[in-house]
Amino acid sequence: MNYKEIENCPLNVFLKSFSGKWKPIILYCFFKNGNMRFTDLWRAIPAVSKKVLLQQLKELEKSEIVQRTQINTFPPEVFYGLSGKGDSLLPVILIIEEWITINKYQSEP
């Protein structure tokens, strides 16, 4: 088993797309609310700075999990939401949710 092989293992590839303090939370918002305007998303996650929120959204966009839509009014309206690939995560999330429940896993304070 060489090192390149283990580095590209599915779990690693998967987790790398979601590494970032706010990414899971962002996705959760989209699963619950569908597309959201940037400012509304920000209001839903008040603890993050605008800069970082944007950063994480860009990275999710690059992974093609999140889609950005801009309407060129002034001031501009920008919506973020799940792409098709993002939507396809739902069954994965549900399995994870089930695993969490079964294992009664609690996040640490």
Add this chain to the structure above:
Amino acid sequence: MNYKEIENCPLNVFLKSFSGKWKPIILYCFFKNGNMRFTDLWRAIPAVSKKVLLQQLKELEKSEIVQRTQINTFPPEVFYGLSGKGDSLLPVILIIEEWITINKYQSEP
């Protein structure tokens, strides 16, 4: 939707247990090889330092995903491997693997 609620969403709780550069790789080794001596694991992941490898193992132990077994010879033999909870991750990993394959997702160089 208040903030505490979204912070404890399953995806977030799940991902927090695996946040760490080497944790997914460590788990992959255990899934492939079963229990492993510390040094053998280290040889399988040559790019990580001993200190950090130990650190990540301890965190996985704390999440009860990994189990440590020590045999008190001299020099001591210490085995690391999946706990029952760790084993129960297998179906989750398989779904993730399937998702990765379907989406032909490639890790970035």
Add this chain to the structure above:
DNA sequence: CCGTATCCTAATGGATACTG
């Protein structure tokens, strides 16, 4: 409203030497 720039702090990870 949306995004960028700057500056700063905290957290994570790496190199190396040492011990039982």
Add this chain to the structure above:
DNA sequence: CAGTATCCATTAGGATACGG
């Protein structure tokens, strides 16, 4: 062999102000 201690480098994230 397994683990600890130190010290250092890199990165991620946060505060704030400004611009289109």
